Amino acid sequence: xxxxxxxxxxxxxxxxxxxxxxxxxxxxxxxxxxxxxxxxxxxxxxxxxxxxxxxxxxxxxxxxxxxxxxxxxxxxxxxxxxxxxxxxxxxxxxxxxxxxxxxxxxxxxxxxxxxxxxxxxxxxxxxxxxxxxxxxxxxxxxxxxxxxxxxxxxxxxxxxxxxxxxxxxxxxxxxxxxxxxxxxxxxxxxxxxxxxxxxxxxxxxxxxxxxxxxxxxxxxxxxxxxxxxxxxxxxxxxxxxxxxxxxxxxxxxxxxxxxxxxxxxxxxxxxxxxxxxxxxxx
Amino acid sequence: xxxxxxxxxxxxxxxxxxxxxxxxxxxxxxxxxxxxxxxxxxxxxxxxxxxxxxxxxxxxxxxxxxxxxxxxxxxxxxxxxxxxxxxxxxxxxxxxxxxxxxxxxxxxxxxxxxxxxxxxxxxxxxxxxxxxxxxxxxxxxxxxxxxxxxxxxxxxxxxxxxxxxxxxxxxxxxxxxxxxxxxxxxxxxxxxxxxxxxxxxxxxxxxxxxxxxxxxxxxxxxxxxxxxxxxxxxxxxxxxxxxxxxxxxxxxxxxxxxxxxxxxxxxxxxxxxxxxxxxxxxxxxxxxxxxxxxxxxxxxxxxxxxxxxxxxxxxxxxxxxxxxxxxxxxxxxxxxxxxxxxxxxxxxxxxxxxxxxxxxxxxxxxxxxxxxxxxxxxxxxxxxxxxxxx
Numbered sequence: 076x077x078x079x080x081x082x083x084x085x086x087x088x089x090x091x092x093x094x095x096x097x098x099x100x101x102x103x104x105x106x107x108x109x110x111x112x113x114x115x116x117x118x119x120x121x122x123x124x125x126x127x128x129x130x131x132x133x134x135x136x137x138x139x140x141x142x143x144x145x146x147x148x149x150x151x152x153x154x155x156x157x158x159x160x161x162x163x164x165x166x167x168x169x170x171x172x173x174x175x176x177x178x179x180x181x182x183x184x185x186x187x188x189x190x191x192x193x194x195x196x197x198x199x200x201x202x203x204x205x206x207x208x209x210x211x212x213x214x215x216x217x218x219x220x221x222x223x224x225x226x227x228x229x230x231x232x233x234x235x236x237x238x239x240x241x242x243x244x245x246x247x248x249x250x251x252x253x254x255x256x257x258x259x260x261x262x263x264x265x266x267x268x269x270x271x272x273x274x275x276x277x278x279x280x281x282x283x284x285x286x287x288x289x290x291x292x293x294x295x296x297x298x299x300x301x302x303x304x305x306x307x308x309x310x311x312x313x314x315x316x317x318x319x320x321x322x323x324x325x326x327x328x329x330x331x332x333x334x335x336x337x338x339x340x341x342x343x344x345x346x347x348x349x350x351x352x353x354x355x356x357x
Numbered sequence: 358x359x360x361x362x363x364x365x366x367x368x369x370x371x372x373x374x375x376x377x378x379x380x381x382x383x384x385x386x387x388x389x390x391x392x393x394x395x396x397x398x399x400x401x402x403x404x405x406x407x408x409x410x411x412x413x414x415x416x417x418x419x420x421x422x423x424x425x426x427x428x429x430x431x432x433x434x435x436x437x438x439x440x441x442x443x444x445x446x447x448x449x450x451x452x453x454x455x456x457x458x459x460x461x462x463x464x465x466x467x468x469x470x471x472x473x474x475x476x477x478x479x480x481x482x483x484x485x486x487x488x489x490x491x492x493x494x495x496x497x498x499x500x501x502x503x504x505x506x507x508x509x510x511x512x513x514x515x516x517x518x519x520x521x522x523x524x525x526x527x528x529x530x531x532x533x534x535x536x537x538x539x540x541x542x543x544x545x546x547x548x549x550x551x552x553x554x555x556x557x558x559x560x561x562x563x564x565x566x567x568x569x570x571x572x573x574x575x576x577x578x579x580x581x582x583x584x585x586x587x588x589x590x591x592x593x594x595x596x597x598x599x600x601x602x603x604x605x606x607x608x609x610x611x612x613x614x615x616x617x618x619x620x621x622x623x624x625x626x627x628x629x630x631x632x633x634x635x636x637x638x639x640x641x642x643x644x645x646x647x648x649x650x651x652x653x654x655x656x657x658x659x660x661x662x663x664x665x666x667x668x669x670x671x672x673x674x675x676x677x678x679x680x681x682x683x684x685x686x687x688x689x690x691x692x693x694x695x696x697x698x699x700x701x702x703x704x705x706x707x708x709x710x711x712x713x714x715x716x717x718x719x720x721x722x723x724x725x726x727x728x729x730x731x732x733x734x735x736x737x738x739x740x741x742x743x744x745x746x747x
Contacts, residue, residue, distance in 0.1 A: 168703065169401045182699035186622050213544050219483035220472040239472050240395075240465015243483050245405040249545020251698040255405055255465065257396035283394035284465025341544040 121299030125317030127210075127229040128291055129346040130305075131328050132203050136312035143177050143201065149307030150175045150289070155280045157256075157263030170263075172254035174289040175205040175304055183337060183349075202349065203313075205304075206231060206252040206289040207337065210344030214244035214253065223286075229318075229346060230291045240284040249338050250345070252288050259283045291315075318346065358506065361735040362728035368580070373727060376720040383717010386710040387462055395465055397710045403697040404705035406463070406690050408715050413459035415565070415686035416722075417536045418558060420452035420493065422566020424529035425596050431522050437592065440737065441585040444577070445570055446501040447729035449529075452566075453494040455722035460487075462714055482538045489532045496525045501729075509736045533558045540693065548626035548692040551614075557607040558685075563600035565681040567593050568674040573730075575671055583734045587667070594670055598658035601677060605651055608684075625700065626692040635702040640691055643683050650680035 137143055151158065151174060159170040183202040208231045214223050215231060222237035223244055245253045260281050264270040274280055278294065281287055292302035300306075305313045316325035325348075328334065334348040365373075390397045400407050423445035429435035430442045461467055478484045500521050507514040537555035544550065571593055574585040615623040628634050630644045657663045657673035664670055696702050707715070 170396055171402050178699055182701065185698075185700040217481055217483065217543065219478055219481040219487070220469075220476045221478050222472070222476075237469070237472055237476065238466065239469045240467075241460075241463070241483060242405045242465070243481070243539070245402075246540075246546065246693065247543040249698055251403070254402055256394065257398075257400070258394040282466075283396075286465075338545065343544065 123296045126319035129318040131314040133350040146308040149303040157260035158265040207345030213247035217243045217247040238285040379720035386713040403703040404694040408707045409463035411686040411690045418562030419566045420449045421529040421533040423449035451726035560604035647683035650676040
């Protein structure tokens with residue numbers, strides 16, 4: 076008996092609803108156990124690993140407008156982040172999605188009242204912001220489906236296939252790091268081939284109705300590459316490494332230089348450190 | 358008993374049809390939203406919850422308020438509430454139905470709703486909220502149905518239902534406490550990070566829910582032979598007055614903490630809502646309407662000579678309901694998101710499709726309420742004069 080694809084899917088769908096599919100698939104492993112244990116899997120030998128991935132941002136290394144756009148575009152292009160624009164070419168705030176972007180010192184570090192005496196130059200100094208990959212993230216705590224979760228490397232990850240789009244994580248994140256796909260992201264001009272867009276086939280596009288954010292390039296670390304922003308930024312502007320390793324460059328900087336983090340008083344334990352004063356690194 | 362909802366006068370069907378039209382319009386817009394995404398709403402990156410979640414929050418309160426009738430009747434043996442208590446329980450059922458629908462229409466991926474059960478996450482308040490809400494729906498449906506069924510047969514309700522009735526009391530408090538925890542347990546949102554959130558939620562619920570019930574009881578008396586009783590309505594209005602006083606008092610505490618402490622982040626949402634911030638004052642007229650209605654209704658409820666006139670009482674209840682609806686169904690959500698974590702003001706205003714979907718859910722809720730009340734009223738009309746001790 077031959078079966079066309081449509082028919083097969085029907086039968087498969089109905090039988091999995093009834094639980095037959097699951098029992099066939101799990102003939103060898105009970106469903107409550109993962110199919111493979113970590114020790115049964117081969118790890119990519121080139122993969123970069125850490126106990127606590129973190130980043131230092133040295134804003135003094137960003138000199139020109141282009142330094143910022145290059146960094147942001149590297150991330151957004153690789154990860155198929157939709158770029159919704161209004162007819163006049165400005166960003167459409169209604170659908171805006173961003174993983175890493177530029178804001179001002181004043182906005183990145185709100186609630187600092189000594190600002191009265193600061194020059195406009197200082198207040199408006201650009202600051203790169205992205206997900207803080209908190210040690211104690213509010214977004215992970217509130218997620219009702221574990222669609223956002225912590226990796227052992229300290230990265231706060233996101234499962235776009237499990238996310239139900241309740242947006243509790245967006246309310247919970249004190250850093251405004253999360254974006255929601257209000258409409259089909261593939262409709263954006265930069266992703267829709269009909270509008271001259273191009274999709275990076277190496278990375279999945281998302282569906283409408285799910286939340287997304289920076290993942291510290293988990294997919295690149297797995298094949299031994301540094302995060303896209305770190306590669307694209309001016310040399311030494313973004314220092315990425317294992318904070319847990321006492322000999323790492325990032326640890327040296329965090330130990331010996333003055334750095335600040337966004338809203339540390341909230342107890343979230345952000346892993347993005349901003350180097351104050353810049354200068355030579357450790 | 359269900360068949361009683363299927364027989365009625367022309368007026369009854371005209372009302373059901375009227376609600377049906379709004380339910381259909383809402384469904385049409387929901388199908389569009391389902392296909393196109395939540396981009397159809399006025400929500401954006403900075404205000405990621407809006408009208409839907411506001412309605413959900415407000416209606417959890419309406420649902421919880423049934424307890425204000427259950428406690429006097431079942432715990433204090435306040436016999437006069439015997440007739441109205443079923444109206445409270447059935448109101449709770451329709452309110453929880455609306456809550457569930459509002460959560461559903463707010464989801465980005467509604468087809469994945471079962472993920473909440475497939476990947477239960479006890480650390481998430483939202484998980485517990487879904488547990489307590491469905492539990493509350495079940496308890497009220499069970500209690501309402503069994504007690505009404507006994508009334509119809511003219512026998513006292515079975516003994517086994519009593520524990521369920523007692524369970525409904527803490528359960529009602531739990532649904533609104535857990536809903537408050539959705540907000541008050543997250544860092545970085547000054548407007549929500551307050552320990553009195555749950556207390557305020559309960560106070561506003563115990564004012565708004567019974568106020569709606571008074572309006573409903575007065576309507577029911579007009580359209581049927583079912584009369585909850587003048588002194589019963591007065592007793593409920595006193596509950597509304599006390600609860601509203603507590604609610605206004607608790608709101609006052611929020612203002613004190615924000616402005617006497619002098620912490621700018623705590624003040625910004627209040628300034629945005631009541632005065633306008635960075636040139637944005639979209640919500641200000643609404644918040645002041647809410648404030649004025651709150652004060653006026655409180656005074657009207659407080660003065661016995663006004664409260665005793667049912668015409669004035671119903672006006673007070675309508676004002677109070679609108680006041681709380683604005684405060685909790687709208688202001689509460691907006692104040693949490695504006696200003697955003699960068700202290701930028703990016704306002705939100707619902708779109709027409711969003712408003713239509715919201716109206717549609719209310720219409721469905723009121724349809725459920727109409728059917729349930731029709732059943733209760735018909736049973737009560739048939740057993741008129743026979744008082745059964747519960």
